[in-house]
Amino acid sequence: MQTMDIDKDTYANKPRKKDYIGVTFSANFQWWKRPSGVAAVCLGLLCVLLLAGIIGLSVYYNRIIGHYYSAERFQTSSLNNLTKERDQLKTSYNTLTKERDELQTRYNTLTKERDQLQTRYNTLTKESDQLQNRYNNLTKERDQLQTRYNTLTKGRDQLQTRYNNLTKERDPLQNSYNTLTKERDQLQTSYNNQTKERDQLQTRYNTLTKEKDQLRTSSNTLTKERDQLQTSSNTLTKERDQLQTSYHTLTKEKDQLQTSYNTLTKERDQLQTSYHTLTKEKDQLQTSYNTLTKERDQLQTGYNTLTKERDHLKEELNKQSSGWQKFESSWYYLSTEKKSWTESRQDCLKRGAHLVIINSKKEQEFIHEWSGCLDIYLGFHDTNTEGVWEWINDGALGQSSAPGTTYWRDGEPNDADQGEDCAQLSKKSLQIYCLRPEEQSTMVVSKAWTLHQHFQGFPKASDFHLREETLPQPRDGQVLLEAVFLSVDPYMRPYSQTMMKEGDVMIGSQVAKVIQSYNPSFPVGCHVVSDCGWRSHWVCDGAELTPVLPDWPQDIPLSLALGAIGMPGLTALYGLEEVCEIKKGETLLVNAAAGAVGSVVGQIAKIKGCRVVGCAGTDTKVSYLKQLGFDQVFNYKTVTSLEESLREAAPHGYDCYFENVGGKFSSVVMPQMREYGRIAVCGSISMYNDTTPQTGILSTPQTGKLSTPQTGILSTPQTGLLSTPQTGPYVHTYMIFKQLRMEGFLCARWKHKHQQSLRRLMAWMTEHITGTGPTTSLRGPHLVITATVSGMPDPVKTGTRTHT
Ligand SMILES: NC(=O)C1=CN([C@@H]2O[C@H](COP(=O)(O)OP(=O)(O)OC[C@H]3O[C@@H](n4cnc5c(N)ncnc54)[C@H](OP(=O)(O)O)[C@@H]3O)[C@@H](O)[C@H]2O)C=CC1
Numbered sequence: 170m171q172t173m174d175i176d177k178d179t180y181a182n183k184p185r186k187k188d189y190i191g192v193t194f195s196a197n198f199q200w201w202k203r204p205s206g207v208a209a210v211c212l213g214l215l216c217v218l219l220l221a222g223i224i225g226l227s228v229y230y231n232r233i234i235g236h237y238y239s240a241e242r243f244q245t246s247s248l249n250n251l252t253k254e255r256d257q258l259k260t261s262y263n264t265l266t267k268e269r270d271e272l273q274t275r276y277n278t279l280t281k282e283r284d285q286l287q288t289r290y291n292t293l294t295k296e297s298d299q300l301q302n303r304y305n306n307l308t309k310e311r312d313q314l315q316t317r318y319n320t321l322t323k324g325r326d327q328l329q330t331r332y333n334n335l336t337k338e339r340d341p342l343q344n345s346y347n348t349l350t351k352e353r354d355q356l357q358t359s360y361n362n363q364t365k366e367r368d369q370l371q372t373r374y375n376t377l378t379k380e381k382d383q384l385r386t387s388s389n390t391l392t393k394e395r396d397q398l399q400t401s402s403n404t405l406t407k408e409r410d411q412l413q414t415s416y417h418t419l420t421k422e423k424d425q426l427q428t429s430y431n432t433l434t435k436e437r438d439q440l441q442t443s444y445h446t447l448t449k450e451k452d453q454l455q456t457s458y459n460t461l462t463k464e465r466d467q468l469q470t471g472y473n474t475l476t477k478e479r480d481h482l483k484e485e486l487n488k489q490s491s492g493w494q495k496f497e498s499s500w501y502y503l504s505t506e507k508k509s510w511t512e513s514r515q516d517c518l519k520r521g522a523h524l525v526i527i528n529s530k531k532e533q534e535f536i537h538e539w540s541g542c543l544d545i546y547l548g549f550h551d552t553n554t555e556g557v558w559e560w561i562n563d564g565a566l567g568q569s570s571a572p573g574t575t576y577w578r579d580g581e582p583n584d585a586d587q588g589e590d591c592a593q594l595s596k597k598s599l600q601i602y603c604l605r606p607e608e609q610s611t612m613v614v615s616k617a618w619t620l621h622q623h624f625q626g627f628p629k630a631s632d633f634h635l636r637e638e639t640l641p642q643p644r645d646g647q648v649l650l651e652a653v654f655l656s657v658d659p660y661m662r663p664y665s666q667t668m669m670k671e672g673d674v675m676i677g678s679q680v681a682k683v684i685q686s687y688n689p690s691f692p693v694g695c696h697v698v699s700d701c702g703w704r705s706h707w708v709c710d711g712a713e714l715t716p717v718l719p720d721w722p723q724d725i726p727l728s729l730a731l732g733a734i735g736m737p738g739l740t741a742l743y744g745l746e747e748v749c750e751i752k753k754g755e756t757l758l759v760n761a762a763a764g765a766v767g768s769v770v771g772q773i774a775k776i777k778g779c780r781v782v783g784c785a786g787t788d789t790k791v792s793y794l795k796q797l798g799f800d801q802v803f804n805y806k807t808v809t810s811l812e813e814s815l816r817e818a819a820p821h822g823y824d825c826y827f828e829n830v831g832g833k834f835s836s837v838v839m840p841q842m843r844e845y846g847r848i849a850v851c852g853s854i855s856m857y858n859d860t861t862p863q864t865g866i867l868s869t870p871q872t873g874k875l876s877t878p879q880t881g882i883l884s885t886p887q888t889g890l891l892s893t894p895q896t897g898p899y900v901h902t903y904m905i906f907k908q909l910r911m912e913g914f915l916c917a918r919w920k921h922k923h924q925q926s927l928r929r930l931m932a933w934m935t936e937h938i939t940g941t942g943p944t945t946s947l948r949g950p951h952l953v954i955t956a957t958v959s960g961m962p963d964p965v966k967t968g969t970r971t972h973t
């Protein structure tokens with residue numbers, strides 16, 4: 170602590186600074202110590218000095234003058250000295266004046282500084298007050314801190330003690346910690362090294378795996394590409410050779426054509442001239458023609474009307490001349506042949522008529538009068554329900570309401586002789602009585618081939634048995650059929666296994682003639698297709714019959730209703746159009762090509778503008794198929810290599826394959842299908858008679874597609890279609906990579922369009938017969954005609970179609 174006391178008396182009038190605790194400031198100033206004071210003093214002193222100098226100089230001067238008069242020579246020199254001194258004094262005076270001015274200037278400056286200092290002093294005084302306040306606050310805080318400090322010091326001492334204890338305990342722990350840390354660090358280092366090594370190995374492993382996969386993929390792709398390129402290369406080489414040959418031929422032809430072209434150009438010009446002349450003439454003729462056409466049409470209409478009238482009159486005349494009698498709008502015929510009621514009914518149907526139906530008493534009287542002395546059978550019977558009499562329904566005209574019972578003879582109908590189910594108009598009276606319809610009729614005995622035992626391998630004669638059976642009399646709505654053509658089809662082999670039991674009549678279709686009919690839809694003499702099997706006769710109703718197309722041309726054999734214009738023709742059509750969806754310009758392969766289906770397949774494909782390759786098993790069949798217009802045909806039994814022959818026939822491959830044969834044949838075709846090819850699986854005839862499994866090789870070693878043949882079971886024993894399971898090729902690879910579509914089908918799938926399809930087939934056939942169509946119009950397959958002593962065809966005879 171220090172006290173500064175500065176001249177209390179001098180500045181006693183100034184306000185005293187407050188004494189603060191511990192520190193006291195005091196500031197008292199003396200005037201001489203101030204710069205302005207000093208300057209004033211100096212200035213005063215200078216003035217005094219100056220005055221003293223002047224006074225001294227005057228005294229000195231007066232002495233000199235006194236001496237001057239006393240000593241003349243001495244006076245002159247003194248004057249000069251005095252002048253000198255005066256000048257020196259003058260100089261000193263000037264110098265002092267300057268110094269005074271400077272001092273004045275400094276005095277002014279010091280005065281200013283003093284004022285500034287005074288201002289600062291005031292400011293400092295304020296600050297000092299503020300500091301005093303802060304000092305007081307800090308002192309308080311310091312005291313509080315001192316208290317806290319003391320408390321903390323105590324706590325610190327306690328902690329220091331505990332710290333010292335802990336330090337003692339820590340040291341051994343620190344040692345073991347250091348040891349463990351070292352061990353951990355070593356382990357961590359080795360762990361890190363191993364992790365790195367493992368990661369490097371994992372990365373290398375992944376890289377290698379990827380490389381291996383990529384290599385495998387590339388290897389597969391390359392192998393495929395190589396194979397495809399090899400195939401393409403072979404194909405291209407062949408094509409190139411063929412093109413080379415074609416090129417030479419074409420060059421020659423081009424030269425010839427050029428010559429022809431020149432000649433033709435000349436001729437064309439001449440023709441052009443003629444053409445213009447002729448065009449004019451044609452226009453004139455066209456006008457005349459139009460006029461004549463109109464006149465002709467009018468005449469034609471007149472002619473048609475007259476023709477109809479003439480035909481009607483002729484018909485009436487014919488009828489009259491052949492014994493027919495007209496009454497009102499109906500015609501009547503009186504047969505004098507003696508027949509039973511049933512036979513007479515048939516006889517009427519054959520003549521396009523029916524037994525008499527009486528609609529009025531007037532009509533009955535006419536018949537009685539006209540028939541003279543003859544009894545007349547009426548179309549009136551209760552054969553369907555005993556006691557319920559009804560008029561026959563043998564034609565559109567044959568329906569009427571029943572006559573009044575008054576016309577029955579007394580006591581009739583009495584069924585006196587049991588089975589008196591039909592009516593007769595008495596010759597003696599106008600009355601009606603009943604009689605037995607079977608009188609004088611004969612029963613029909615049918616012959617039928619039955620399946621004596623199921624086939625094992627190829628069918629044998631001993632597998633069949635010929636049986637006779639007496640047929641029932643056809644009833645209303647029924648017909649009696651007589652077989653005209655029977656069909657022997659491949660499907661009978663597999664179907665017999667599933668659909669037939671031993672002793673059944675063989676399944677099959679036939680063209681039959683209606684020889685008795687009680688069904689107006691099938692009059693006597695018409696032909697139908699029936700699925701009644703291998704029988705000579707059959708009684709059935711119309712539900713299961715298909716009439717052969719109406720207006721069947723006389724020059725087209727009816728047997729074709731079982732062939733080209735029947736089920737096989739329909740199968741060919743549907744397989745091509747619905748399954749293969751064949752298009753103009755495509756190449757088709759068909760096997761069993763000379764068969765009922767195959768021959769139509771090839772012909773329809775030609776009609777559609779396709780290129781057709783066919784295979785058959787004899788040279789005769791090959792010639793036949795060439796006649797039908799097939800582009801390429803070969804005998805698959807005699808060629809050296811089926812694969813080569815197929816490739817030669819269609820070097821670019823096949824768009825459509827109509828499969829009739831199956832088995833190994835099919836496995837050779839598969840590799841030759843073109844991309845997006847379609848395969849219609851119609852039949853598999855090569856396998857129907859199998860007793861041992863077949864194996865198939867999908868491709869020959871040249872193609873290199875499969876190193877070893879694979880086998881598979883095509884059918885399971887449950888289906889019973891085959892006596893023993895067959896093995897065959899796996900086609901999947903070709904199906905996938907060529908994106909093939911293979912579809913099995915049965916002709917019946919499109920049953921709803923059979924009638925219109927048959928008409929299309931008939932139209933194609935008619936075009937051929939009449940020569941109006943293209944040369945590719947349809948022709949029917951050949952028939953094999955067989956007869957046996959039994960009167961029934963021999964079912965084992967080789968050949969595809971059988972004619973009774
Ligand atoms: N899915 C369906 O709806 C239908 C299918 N089909 C099937 O169509 C195919 C042909 O029937 P279709 O024309 O009526 O038959 P066909 O009886 O008219 O002709 C069959 C021909 O097949 C050939 N053939 C027979 N056996 C073999 C064999 N083991 N290997 C190779 N070829 C053989 C023979 O000709 P070649 O001398 O030339 O070898 C034979 O002439 C059959 O497979 C049949 O099952 C028939 C109708 C309907």
Ligand SMILES: C/C=C/C(C)=O
Pocket residue numbers: 659660661851852853915916
């Ligand atoms: C309807 C005919 C079928 C076979 C497979 O021939």
